[in-house]
Amino acid sequence: MSYTDKMLRDDALKGKVIVVTGGGSGLGKAMTKYFLELGANVAITSRDLDKLKNTASELEVATGGTCLPLQCDVRHYDQVENMLQSVLKAFGKVDVLLNNAAGNFISPTERLSANAFDTVIDIVLKGTKNCTLAFGKHWIDTKQKSSTVLNIVTTYAWTGSAYVVPSATAKAGVLAMTRSLAVEWAKYGIRTNAIAPGPFPTKGAWDRLMPGDLAEKFDMAKKVPLQRVGDHQELANLAAYMVSDFSAYINGEVVVIDGGEWLKGAGQFNMLEAIPEELWDQLEMMIKAKKNK
Ligand code: COA
Numbered sequence: 001m002s003y004t005d006k007m008l009r010d011d012a013l014k015g016k017v018i019v020v021t022g023g024g025s026g027l028g029k030a031m032t033k034y035f036l037e038l039g040a041n042v043a044i045t046s047r048d049l050d051k052l053k054n055t056a057s058e059l060e061v062a063t064g065g066t067c068l069p070l071q072c073d074v075r076h077y078d079q080v081e082n083m084l085q086s087v088l089k090a091f092g093k094v095d096v097l098l099n100n101a102a103g104n105f106i107s108p109t110e111r112l113s114a115n116a117f118d119t120v121i122d123i124v125l126k127g128t129k130n131c132t133l134a135f136g137k138h139w140i141d142t143k144q145k146s147s148t149v150l151n152i153v154t155t156y157a158w159t160g161s162a163y164v165v166p167s168a169t170a171k172a173g174v175l176a177m178t179r180s181l182a183v184e185w186a187k188y189g190i191r192t193n194a195i196a197p198g199p200f201p202t203k204g205a206w207d208r209l210m211p212g213d214l215a216e217k218f219d220m221a222k223k224v225p226l227q228r229v230g231d232h233q234e235l236a237n238l239a240a241y242m243v244s245d246f247s248a249y250i251n252g253e254v255v256v257i258d259g260g261e262w263l264k265g266a267g268q269f270n271m272l273e274a275i276p277e278e279l280w281d282q283l284e285m286m287i288k289a290k291k292n293k
Contacts, residue, residue: 006034007237012244014039017091019083021074021131022101024051026202027152027235029059031098034236035243036065043087043094045072046101074101074127080134093144096243097135099128099151099174104167105208117166124170132177132192140188148243151178151194153254155262164209175254182252191251193242198258199223200230226259 018035022028023044032042036059044052044067052069059067068090072083087094103123107116132149139147156164157171175194182192199220206215221228238257241247256262264270275283 018096030232036063043068120166194254198261224259
C-alpha cells in the first residue's frame with residue numbers, strides 16, 4: 001500500500017450528489033475524479049464552461065461516472081442559486097458542497113489596487129459564503145437529513161502569510177465560517193469541515209504562486225519535514241473520507257495535510273535542524289561542562 005493508492009472501498013460514495021466549485025482543473029478535478037470513481041454524481045462549476053465540458057467528458061470516459069459541467073461565477077449569488085437549481089433538476093437532490101474555487105496571486109500588498117484585493121476576497125470568502133448560504137438554506141428548507149459542506153482552506157488561514165494577504169484574509173474568514181456553522185447548523189444534519197492542504201503542485205497554482213524561476217529558487221519540498229510535496233490522490237483520499245458517511249462524527253474540524261510544513265515554520269527552535277551530528281556532540285559537552293562547574 002502507498003499514499004498514491006485509492007483508499008476507500010468501491011461505491012463508498014454511491015448515491016451521493018456532490019458539487020465541486022472550481023472543479024474544472026487542478027485539485028478540484030483530482031477530487032472530482034475520485035468521487036466519480038467511488039460512485040458519486042458530481043457537478044463541477046467555474047466561469048469557463050468550455051474547460052468544464054472538456055473536464056467532464058474526460059472524467060466520464062475515465063471513470064464511467066456522471067459529471068455535470070455548470071457555468072457559475074461564485075461571486076454572484078444569483079448565479080449560485082441558478083447553479084443549485086440546475087443540480088437539483090439534473091440529480092433530484094444534492095448532498096455535498098465542496099467549496100474549492102479560489103483566486104490568488106503573490107504581490108506586495110501595497111502594490112495591490114483596491115479592486116485586486118476585492119477580487120480575491122470576492123472569490124474566496126464571498127464565493128464560499130454565497131454557495132454555503134444557498135445550499136444551507138435549501139437543505140434546511142427541505143429538511144434533508146444529512147449533508148456536508150467541505151471547505152478548502154490553507155494553513156496560513158491561522159498563521160497569516162506575507163505576500164498573499166487577500167487570500168490569507170479571506171481564508172481566515174472561511175475558517176471562522178466553517179467552525180461557526182459546524183455548531184449552528186449541526187441541528188439540521190449539516191456537517192461543516194475544512195481541509196488545509198500544504199504544497200500540492202498544480203499547473204494553475206504554481207504558475208500563479210511560483211512564476212518564472214521561483215519554483216527552482218524556492219523548492220517547496222525543502223520546507224516540508226517529510227521532504228516532499230503532496231500527491232493529488234492523497235488529498236482526494238482525505239476529501240472523499242470527509243464527505244463520506246465514514247466521517248459522520250467529524251464536524252467543525254480542519255484537517256491539515258501538509259507533511260508538517262506549517263509547524264516547521266512555527267517552532268521556535270526548528271532551525272536547529274541545520275546542526276550536524278558532530279556539532280551536537282560538541283554542544284552537549286559544552287552544556288554539560290557548564291552544568292558541572
Ligand atoms: N498582481 C497584482 N494585481 C493583480 C494580479 C497580480 N498578479 N492579477 C490580477 N490583478 C488585479 C487586476 O489588475 C485587477 O485590478 P484592477 O482592475 O485594479 O487593475 C484585479 O486584480 C482583477 O483582475 P482580473 O484579471 O480582472 O480578475 P479576474 O476575476 O478575471 O481574475 C484572478 C481573478 C486575478 C484571481 C485570476 O488569477 C483568476 O481567475 N484565478 C482563478 C484561479 C486561481 O487563482 N486559483 C487559485 C490558485 S492558487
